[in-house]
Amino acid sequence: MTANTSILGSVSDENMSVVAYKAFMLKRRIILALATEGDCTIADLSRILSVSNPTITKLVGELIQEGYVRDLGKIETGGGRRPCAFGLVSDSGYFLGVTILDDTLCFGVIDLNKNTVTVQKDVPFAYGTNAQFVDNLVERIGEFIAALGGARDKILGMGITVKGRVDAASGVIYNTMNADGFPLARIVTEKTGLETIVENDTRAMTYAEYLSGGSGGVQNALFINVGRGIGVGIIVRGKLYYGKSGFSGEFGHIPFFDNEKICQCGKKGCLETEASGMALETIFAERMREGASSILSDKFLRGETVTMHDIIEAAKNDDVLSIDLITGIGEKLGRGISVLINLFNPELVVIGGPLSEVGDYLMLPIRTALNKYSLRLVTRDTTLRLSSLGDTAGVLGAALLTRNRMLGIL
Template sequence: MTNSFLKLATEGNKAAILKQQIICQYILGGDSSITDLSKAVNLSVPTVTKLIGELIDEGFVHNFGEQGTAGGRRPNIYGLNPYAGYFVGVDLRKDSVMMAAINFKGQLIDETTVDFLMDNDPRSLDRLCDVIQNFIRARKIARDKVLAVGVNISGRVNSQTGYSYSYFFVEEQPLTMLLEERLGTTVYIENDTRAATYGEYMYGDAHSEKTMLYINASWGLGLGMIIDGKIFYGKSGFSGEFGHFPLLDNEIICRCGKRGCLETGASGSAMHRIFLEKLKEGRVSMLSEKYKKGEEITLNDILAALLKEDVLAIEILESVGHTLGKAIAGLINMFNPEVIVIGGTLSVAKEYLMLPVRNAINKYSLMLVNKDTQIRLSTLGERAGVMGACILARSKSLGLF
């Protein structure tokens, strides 16, 4: 079904391109009457009426019937048909995978998180596909109704070619092809931060903005950019390596092999490393006994202690937040964005993180520039990535991206 006009649109067919514009308007503006839609897409009412009729026949658009108004004739309202198909999002984390499904209208059907450790063993890819298949089966979604699957992966991802250079890099076959062979449906891969950026942009509070920066402060540190309402990829799709900006003079070797990367002082991994160093030095924390017993202390343990007002955790996050805020000040000076959203694992700390970030921004950014920028916490939290994977799969399937 989804190929009914998309192939024609890529070939330059005028009617197919207009149908894409209509669907895009429904995605961005919601349901509307034919009269309002014609104004929004700058087409005549007869032309829009004809195109809407064809989209209804193709299964994309649904007539929701008459809707009440203040007076006069009640217009029919049209919008995306929620039952036209479904899109599945898969967000790979450090030690788990989060999955969600949305309908054609973009509404969340269900979501879940499963423990999962990803590595470059080929059997890991098979296990991941089994997990995705089980998720689809459990939701009783007919396989022919799964129009696409979006998979988020950390590191360097070229979403156009389908290659991941962090996991399962096989020169002969892109990762998308390997996944499609196992899942039996179209697959798109995306860098996890860019997907979270798009999820926050489409489902969060920044949808009306033209320029948005998204900071993914998790185990690593990533940057996603919405410029003029579109995701910025860079030439090869590798933009946003914010964590590897050589800002620090600490001589700490980053996981990328370089020294002094921002990530070594402003990320979840930095907080975890510094916390363990402080415990080794004899600093006291509510996690001290666990450390003395030789038990593993995770980043989530540290954040849980912080939310219980653990002084050591608060002190370390203040330092991490200050370093992050200093780097964000540089972004503000360069981009002059309307909004910067801070998400990822560290965002659960809320004001414990935001206070040192804002203080550093005020200290290091140009006041004339930063007064135009709103700094917000993510409204989706850790769900931004999986929601972005779903909605990106829809946008790419419809040729809107």
């Protein structure tokens, strides 16, 4: 893996003349304009960038030669000479997304025009120590890129999503293994030569759903990631909301219940203690010990761990106990979401993450709870729906965030 030296790569004005640097940055602005506005004529680009037609014409010509822009031919106008339109060449550059899950990785690639090129799920992965974690990650990344064939030399950047707290600005992760902070983005960049960003998994999922999930111009939205934990991604006025320190969205750690259950964060009574995948696993084990029956009974009685994913699959196969427990989780989760709706008054709430795979078994009790606990005037204009991207939301979000940061959109 080698460092990216493309028009979108890092550049220092110390390495080129003033004239060359200005031309380089103008080319970036042209690519940005085409990425945000879509296909444009020379006149359009001149107006958008406040740069003369001759200069735009010259630089667009150079970008065509470099393979980033293509001439789409003449277009119809209201009269007079028909101008040519120009657009980005989709396969002139690619952006890699990597999602780190409990014991697997997911890879995804998008092109310069945000089209999904490929997604690979369930790649085995082991954490180990910090050093082993990075080495294993870099090795799996290298294997994936090598398998891309000719596209591997056009990877412009990479985004990695992880669970837990992430300082996206610095690329430092904070989780159980790295409570004091670990500079994952810097280390992976050094080891791979690819410009790398790191983002929280829920925020990446939120961004993908917002851009590519059919949100239809919504400006204020919430994405609820329901897995073993619970997180919320927040879109305000069309932008991801991070908060002062970049750690917004700790929905699962709202002190919601008056119980003595200790959350993974060390506090008591968090929403996650009764309305998450971890809570689902705990409640299932309790019901088994009480003598309840399930298609998972044999596995439990053999002393094997019954996971959230096992219970999800059982519910899909009409296991009554699993369905009942997920319904209870949905009702409690709906109460929590009603608080968010009363606070944010969003246009859209999207439910995603592993537990959303059960569909109406989760959604119906959430809807019922929203009707019961949220204010009617606040919630009447809020649309609630399942994620349209499913388990690809995180990896596509990682790639989209990388693309848009490198293009200067973010």
